[in-house]
Amino acid sequence: xxxxxxxxxxxxxxxxxxxxxxxxxxxxxxxxxxxxxxxxxxxxxxxxxxxxxxxxxxxxxxxxxxxxxxxxxxxxxxxxxxxxx
Numbered sequence: 444x445x446x447x448x449x450x451x452x453x454x455x456x457x458x459x460x461x462x463x464x465x466x467x468x469x470x471x472x473x474x475x476x477x478x479x480x481x482x483x484x485x486x487x488x489x490x491x492x493x494x495x496x497x498x499x500x501x502x503x504x505x506x507x508x509x510x511x512x513x514x515x516x517x518x519x520x521x522x523x524x525x526x527x528x
Contacts, residue, residue: 448485449510455483457501472496 458468458479465479472479472493481487489497498505506512 445509451483451485
């Protein structure tokens, strides 16, 4: 079941694992730092487009980010660099 808190926690864990700031992630997905902060705290979800950008950037599945799976890599092996554009 989807939880904004779990979504935010997973985004934050991935961001920190890659040594990125909230501002860095905001630039990558095209939003402001405070929106990333709101996502990570569970106060706000985001658009499907931003979820796709986060998944591509960190090479994780949307199911993982959304809490539908505990497998971060499920389905990601089919992505190519061209898909990330």
